[in-house]
Amino acid sequence: MRSGSLWADELPPPSLGLRSRSNSSANQHQRQKHHVAGESEHAAHASSASGSAPDDECGTKPEDGGYDYNPGDRRFVGRALRQHWYQFWRFRDPPLPPPPSMEDAGVTPYARAGWLSVLFYEWMTPMMVLGYRRPLESSDLWRMDSQHEAKTLSRRLNADWERRVREAEEKNRKIIDGTTQPGFATKAAWAVGIAKDRYLLRKETARRPRNYSGHHRPSLIMAIHDQFAWLLWTGLLIKLVGDVAQLTAPLVVRRIITYGQQAYAAAHDPMHTLPAPSVGLGVGLSFVLFAMTIIASVFQHQFFFRSMSVGVFSRAALISAIFERGLQMNGKDRAAGKLTNHISTDVSRIDFASNWFTLVVSAPIQIIICLVILLTQLGPSALAGFAILVLAAPVQTLAMGQMFKARRKSMVWTDKRAKGIAEILSSMRIVKSFSFEPDFLDRLHTVRKNELRGIRTLLLIRSAANAVAFSLPVLAAVLAFVTYSLTGHSLNPANIFTSLTLFNLLRMPLLFLPLALSATTDAMNAFGRLQRVFEAPLVKDTSEREPDSKYGLVLQDASFQWDQ
Structure with missing residues (x-):
């Protein structure tokens, strides 16, 4: 062998x-x-x-x-x-x-x-x-260091959350006693909010949004941001440096093509009057292009590594904090299967969105840089191709709004399904004894059918948005070149290859921008759901076990009542 x-x-x-x-x-x-x-x-x-x-x-x-x-x-x-x-x-x-x-x-x-x-x-x-x-x-596999263990991250998250709760309470106290007066922008936002019917129909005791009552709420997003701001924003800075190197590389390609044209013309000049470019210039341009490619690749991967690290650390901190708070919550706030649904669904969406959130900032910057370079290469003809991208922006925004609504509607049925399954499993003996399986299966089937209907709508909108974003660069390049040719310009190979490269580079931000917006909206919805878990009151009373006690549990003159 x-x-x-x-x-x-x-x-x-x-x-x-x-x-x-x-x-x-x-x-x-x-x-x-x-x-x-x-x-x-x-x-x-x-x-x-x-x-x-x-x-x-x-x-x-x-x-x-x-x-x-x-x-x-x-x-x-x-x-x-x-x-x-x-x-x-x-x-x-x-x-x-x-x-x-x-x-x-x-x-x-x-x-x-x-x-x-x-x-x-x-x-x-x-x-x-x-x-x-x-x-x-x-x-x-290696163990995590003490600074990034789940218990350490959870302890920091709880400390940041409690600090923000105290700050919000202090600001609300100043608003109530008149110490702090809202500014003009805040009053204008209140006026717009009050004019909406959904705010007029709210009860006086209902929880009001910040722009309506002026009361501050502690932000779970900012509590997470306090821990991982360095990783998040340094990753964005690294991403921008890599994008600049990647987007300016076509200019070096254009210079190399021009160098080749000049060298060819000088070599085939019968009169030998054209000066030949220096060989060192061509070698130097090649090394510059190689260095820019390496910088773009290394920095892009560093960005994704930092973004994924933020997602993993946020996931560990949130799951540990949710479990810890779940043991101290009241029974009415700790619904059956709801905490499990938060961990399996909401935390996963936050983890996924951390990989794409910074693209919401970097993708428009990439598009602007590409447009500026295209204007220098093709002149006003580049605006004809870019017009398609501009016209598609409202469509993408509308699609993101519809995706957010579809996700919010489907999550209602997801919570009902998780709660129903948990109740059935906890009462399985009664279900089997009285042969309630068909009735409960019909109920679960109805809930699941409504949930899948919302998910199907969400996937259809997402697929259409991705298809439009993927095909837009090709259409923009074709329209730009046709306009450039019809306006009497000659198609120079240097300009053509440079513009094609730039339009191809436009494909990635246009393709990832809808995904980033979709992931961000899902994460915002997930943070809103987790916010209610962190705002739920906790039971401060604790019991201590005495190992030498004669009885495990003693009740004297006790009275009980169901949670309201």
Whole structure:
């Protein structure tokens, strides 16, 4: 059997690929033996790498109490180690065994990585190499550092939220006693809000929006922003630098094409009167284009890494805070399945929107830079192509508004479905005893049907918006070139290729802008739903257990009532 490949292509019948003894203590003892007997482990790997036949179908022979981890039950052949000095492509030593448990895993190197390692993701190299040499296990993954653990992020979020609650209460107190007077803009906004029927029909005791009563509400969005503002806005700054490098690269391409035209004309000039451009200029332009491409690529990926980090950290902080507050909420505020729906739906939308939120700011900047460069290349003819993009903007805005309405309507049915499923599961014995399955299934079917109707409308609007955004750059380029030709201009290759590149670069912001707006509206809706969870009153009374108490629970002269 060949020793140069890691996994053979032959796949046996599917299985779990994890064979373990029933004795867990023997399993732990075998894992400890892997760490103590290092020399025997190295010798075993070396003998396997020499090309000897495997002892079982996976190429390893687990000892008593041991285990053999092989996802998918793939045939392990073994990877040869370095036997001679010139075999530099082989590793000298076999890979280390995985840690015994997740608690024994090391802290992520990202916490102490330098700026160069962060910029080029060098801190991920050890994990990539280990995954190349052997299958990864869960204990191989690094632990988060103490600053980014879920409990730390949740504690910071709760502290920021409480601070903003106190600030809002102080501002409201000043508004009530007349210490603070609203300005002209605030009064004008109130006048517009009062004129709307939906505000006139509100009860006096109902919760009013900020622009109607002047009362401030603590913002959950700003509480999240207080924690991750550095990651978020530095990511946006990095994105803008990468966009500038990417959008100005076509100008270098235009200069290279012009250089080639001049060199060709000088080489084929029969009179030899045209001066030939310097070779160093062409080489320098090539290096400049290469550097701009590298800068654009590195900075774009750094932007997405920071945006995704904001989403992951926000998700961890929100989930931990929701669980903590859920244990202290009243029964009427903690509806069945509602907190689970918040975690599975709303928090996921916030996580997704963090990847695209900054594109709402950067995409218009990209479009403006492209338009300015196109005007320098094609003149007023570029406005003919850009007019299509301008005319499509109101359509995209209208589509985003309809998507927001469809999402809000479907979420009502989503909450009803989650609540109904939770109630059915909690009362399954009664449902089965009285054969209520058909009735409850009909109810769930009706709720789910209405929910899917809203989701279908949402997906149709989103697909139409994405199709329009994807086809607009092509239509804009065609119209711009036709107008440029009809106005009596000659089609210069330098201008044509530069303009085509710019119109192609316009495709990405136009394609991602509807997605960013859609994700942002979904996240705003999710934040509004989570806001009610954080504003719900908490039960401050706690009970303490006494281990030496004679009785577990004692009630004397107690009275009970249902939550209103």
